[in-house]
Amino acid sequence: MTDIQNGNGLAAAEKFYAQYGSRARELKASGKKVIGYLSALGPVEIMTAAGVLPIRLKGNVSEAVTKGDAYMETIVCPFVRNVFDAAVKGKYDFLDGMVLPHQCDSIDRTNETWSYTLNLPYWHFLNLPHVADDPSIAFTQEILRIFVRSLEKYTGNKITDEAIAKAVAAHNQNRKLMRDLYDLRKSNPPLISGVEMMKVCVAAMSLPVEESSALIESVIKEVKGRAPAAGDPAAKRIMIIGDQIDDIAVIEAIESTGAYLVMDDLSTGSKMYWQDVDATPDPLRGIAERYMRKLKIPTTFIGSAPTYQGILEERFGHMKNYVQDFKVDGVILFIYKYCDPYGFEVPAIKSYVEAAGAPVLYLEDEYSTSSLARIKTRIEAFLEMIA
Amino acid sequence: MAEEKKGRAVATSTAASIPKFVRGNLSATLKAKEEGKKVAAAFIADGQDEIMRAMDIVPAWGESFSGVCAAKRDAEKYLQKAESDNFSRSLCTYATCNIGFDMMREELGHAPEGAPWGGMARPDMMLGNGQLLCDPRFKWPQATQHYQQDVPVFVTNMYYPPWDPSGDHHEVEALYVKYAKEELHETVKFCEKITGKKMDWDRLAATVELSDKTWDLFIDTYELRKHHPTPMDTGDAMNTMVPLTFNLGTQEAYDFYVSLKAELEQKIKDGVGVANPEKYRVIWAAGLPSWFALGDFQYFNGKGVVFPVEVTYRGCEKVERLDLPKTNDPLEHIAWRWVRYWTHWYDAAKKRPGSTPKVERIIEYIEDYDCDGAVFHSAFSCRSWHAGIMQQAATLKKVYKDIPILIMEGDIVDISSYNEADTHNRIDAFIETLAAYKAKKG
Numbered sequence: 001m002t003d004i005q006n007g008n009g010l011a012a013a014e015k016f017y018a019q020y021g022s023r024a025r026e027l028k029a030s031g032k033k034v035i036g037y038l039s040a041l042g043p044v045e046i047m048t049a050a051g052v053l054p055i056r057l058k059g060n061v062s063e064a065v066t067k068g069d070a071y072m073e074t075i076v077c078p079f080v081r082n083v084f085d086a087a088v089k090g091k092y093d094f095l096d097g098m099v100l101p102h103q104c105d106s107i108d109r110t111n112e113t114w115s116y117t118l119n120l121p122y123w124h125f126l127n128l129p130h131v132a133d134d135p136s137i138a139f140t141q142e143i144l145r146i147f148v149r150s151l152e153k154y155t156g157n158k159i160t161d162e163a164i165a166k167a168v169a170a171h172n173q174n175r176k177l178m179r180d181l182y183d184l185r186k187s188n189p190p191l192i193s194g195v196e197m198m199k200v201c202v203a204a205m206s207l208p209v210e211e212s213s214a215l216i217e218s219v220i221k222e223v224k225g226r227a228p229a230a231g232d233p234a235a236k237r238i239m240i241i242g243d244q245i246d247d248i249a250v251i252e253a254i255e256s257t258g259a260y261l262v263m264d265d266l267s268t269g270s271k272m273y274w275q276d277v278d279a280t281p282d283p284l285r286g287i288a289e290r291y292m293r294k295l296k297i298p299t300t301f302i303g304s305a306p307t308y309q310g311i312l313e314e315r316f317g318h319m320k321n322y323v324q325d326f327k328v329d330g331v332i333l334f335i336y337k338y339c340d341p342y343g344f345e346v347p348a349i350k351s352y353v354e355a356a357g358a359p360v361l362y363l364e365d366e367y368s369t370s371s372l373a374r375i376k377t378r379i380e381a382f383l384e385m386i387a
Numbered sequence: 388m389a390e391e392k393k394g395r396a397v398a399t400s401t402a403a404s405i406p407k408f409v410r411g412n413l414s415a416t417l418k419a420k421e422e423g424k425k426v427a428a429a430f431i432a433d434g435q436d437e438i439m440r441a442m443d444i445v446p447a448w449g450e451s452f453s454g455v456c457a458a459k460r461d462a463e464k465y466l467q468k469a470e471s472d473n474f475s476r477s478l479c480t481y482a483t484c485n486i487g488f489d490m491m492r493e494e495l496g497h498a499p500e501g502a503p504w505g506g507m508a509r510p511d512m513m514l515g516n517g518q519l520l521c522d523p524r525f526k527w528p529q530a531t532q533h534y535q536q537d538v539p540v541f542v543t544n545m546y547y548p549p550w551d552p553s554g555d556h557h558e559v560e561a562l563y564v565k566y567a568k569e570e571l572h573e574t575v576k577f578c579e580k581i582t583g584k585k586m587d588w589d590r591l592a593a594t595v596e597l598s599d600k601t602w603d604l605f606i607d608t609y610e611l612r613k614h615h616p617t618p619m620d621t622g623d624a625m626n627t628m629v630p631l632t633f634n635l636g637t638q639e640a641y642d643f644y645v646s647l648k649a650e651l652e653q654k655i656k657d658g659v660g661v662a663n664p665e666k667y668r669v670i671w672a673a674g675l676p677s678w679f680a681l682g683d684f685q686y687f688n689g690k691g692v693v694f695p696v697e698v699t700y701r702g703c704e705k706v707e708r709l710d711l712p713k714t715n716d717p718l719e720h721i722a723w724r725w726v727r728y729w730t731h732w733y734d735a736a737k738k739r740p741g742s743t744p745k746v747e748r749i750i751e752y753i754e755d756y757d758c759d760g761a762v763f764h765s766a767f768s769c770r771s772w773h774a775g776i777m778q779q780a781a782t783l784k785k786v787y788k789d790i791p792i793l794i795m796e797g798d799i800v801d802i803s804s805y806n807e808a809d810t811h812n813r814i815d816a817f818i819e820t821l822a823a824y825k826a827k828k829g
């Protein structure tokens with residue numbers, strides 16, 4: 001990681017994006033254990049505290065699922081299938097293990113397909129609840145404790161509360177830095193493009209937390225040095241909402257039309273960074289609360305407010321804030337086929353965000369570039385409409 | 388789900404009474420208002436049945452309603468209605484069919500014309516469950532609330548330990564039971580708030596006891612199907628599951644199985660089987676059926692193939708086999724029953740390297756019911772039961788025997804991808820494999 005010096009963060013991000021997992025491979029060669037995870041529910045703090053490298057797994061939108069077809073049904077979320085296919089093809093042959101969170105049917109119901117096919121030395125299904133009431137938070141703490149114990153057993157090292165607290169601080173710092181970088185998208189034109197930002201986000205999730213923070217810091221310095229930004233101040237400012245978008249293909253499709261992608265509510269993007277873990281006497285409590293209550297993802301049921309409007313604010317209020325803070329002109333709601341958790345939210349998100357002042361284009365797609373031309377046409381028509 | 392246009396003649400006369408149950412459940416929701424009862428949109432296999440029954444809350448089963456629409460081949464207009472507000476066709480069609488219906492009822496102020504048996508009443512509450520079973524169980528109520536904004540949603544959460552061959556589920560069962568019990572308490576609190584009535588705990592205890600008895604009777608009845616020739620097959624079971632699945636905790640459900648058991652005993656005595664002659668016995672190893680094509684079971688039967696056992700809708704076990712710890716708290720009992728229902732195949736799976744509880748369950752049934760092959764149905768709109776089927780089929784072959792397996796592809800509600808001729812061709816090919824397998828087996 002010696003090549004990240006101040007001022008060349010974007011080039012480093014580009015490298016880690018293009019050669020995804022290269023750092024994990026290096027660290028593995030030097031004796032570090034590498035554990036893969038699949039979604040925003042992967043408790044990175046605990047993995048960091050265990051001394052292993054957590055790496056969020058991504059697929060490849062340009063590569064068709066082939067080998068994976070022999071094991072996993074086509075009704076499974078296309079993202080999950082694509083990552084599984086990559087794993088079966090050996091792209092993640094540096095993994096020592098994986099933790100699959102209980103997130104959605106596509107992940108839960110294929111847990112055994114993953115574990116029995118890949119047959120990695122370490123496997124853990126993290127049985128997180130879908131509800132965030134008080135008994136569920138206490139339960140989550142216990143589920144995290146089981147995870148801690150299983151990692152201890154696997155690594156042979158005790159994971160102390162102090163180590164967890166330290167990892168929490170390191171990941172909070174990482175999140176803060178990323179938020180600082182997101183802030184640079186608020187100007188018009190934004191100081192960093194959506195494509196660049198996606199590369200940084202993807203690179204960041206493949207690195208040890210300190211290196212990820214160093215990378216972000218470096219990008220911030222570099223990007224700040226660009227001010228004042230050049231570009232068309234009248235171009236439309238777009239936000240994207242969705243789950244596992246970890247490739248620049250869609251972002252390029254948006255920005256090639258002349259629009260700016262200035263914000264996201266993606267589980268690979270802002271969702272990972274907007275909410276910190278509170279320091280609590282039992283550090284697992286703070287982690288449980290962050291993942292269950294603060295992280296607003298559709299797989300956790302939220303609905304305690306007394307009115308429907310109140311419930312919508314609880315669920316989607318952050319999207320309204322983003323629209324205002326990032327001066328968003330239009331929103332693209334990008335949902336994968338076969339995704340029940342996000343799919344059932346589409347009408348509610350669409351009407352809520354539109355009421356907040358930003359028109360919404362809903363796109364249902366595969367995790368594949370094969371449909372990109374159609375997607376681009378729809379985006380162009382949308383931009384014309386909001387022009 | 389019990390009445391289909393393509394008339395599948397049920398083999399047992401008891402099963403013929405099922406449409407009455409289904410209709411009764413739907414019309415109970417419509418009558419509830421006159422009777423001063425509250426209606427809850429609810430889901431099967433959520434562990435909440437007894438709470439509702441003990442509190443006189445009338446369940447409105449969306450899954451049943453969608454199944455009926457599918458069986459009548461009348462779901463398309465509801466699916467299209469949901470699609471018109473951007474619900475994807477790839478989502479669970481039980482949910483989207485029902486949401487489409489709810490959307491229409493809200494717009495019209497009454498059930499749409501031609502809704503099966505008058506449709507379902509507008510609920511006073513929606514009870515979901517974010518369990519290990521399926522996403523729509525908590526996303527669907529939330530989605531419906533968008534159109535019925537004044538109807539409160541409560542989502543409970545009932546989990547069971549995940550299968551982990553390297554761990555010991557016995558160590559964590561108590562944690563799961565504690566959590567499930569607490570969540571059931573939350574459900575009771577919510578229901579008390581909506582109904583304005585306190586839970587009658589003695590009545591709940593009696594209801595739970597009745598459910599236990601029904602579970603036992605159901606298994607005793609179904610185990611009669613081990614007989615050669617089998618007196619009842621899965622085609623009927625897709626009907627006879629209704630009382631257990633939708634009317635648990637009621638006397639009618641219990642009485643239904645008393646009659647069914649008597650009829651099966653009589654058939655065995657008379658030597659009457661589903662197929663004549665019965666050539667091949669096959670397990671329905673996973674998957675909800677295509678409600679619009681239940682006639683396919685008859686097609687199998689016509690060729691001498693019977694299904695003496697199925698995994699689908701067998702949501703119970705003899706209670707004594709679960710070895711439940713004694714408790715006076717009915718909610719704790721429900722919680723233990725729930726957790727053990729799922730984990731009681733784990734020990735068997737541990738004993739067979741490479742196996743899983745789901746596969747172990749299939750093996751147990753294959754052996755107990757003397758089956759020669761397995762049929763799975765992979766319905767495209769429900770990941771919950773249908774993702775992971777390929778893995779189960781492969782594991783079954785690997786850890787057990789290289790038995791003939793057929794994985795059918797289709798849907799539960801959406802008829803658009805169904806082709807009868809193709810399906811029958813695939814069934815014919817499967818039967819040829821069965822014949823070859825049996826000939827080899829001798």
Ligand code: SF4
Pocket residue numbers: 039077078079080103104105106107243244299336338339340341342
């Ligand atoms: S996109 Fe949807 S189905 Fe896919 S992993 Fe995310 S939540 Fe699950």
Ligand code: SF4
Pocket residue numbers: 450479480481482520521522523524675768769770771772799
């Ligand atoms: S996803 Fe499957 S299990 Fe869940 S409600 Fe739909 S059909 Fe039923």
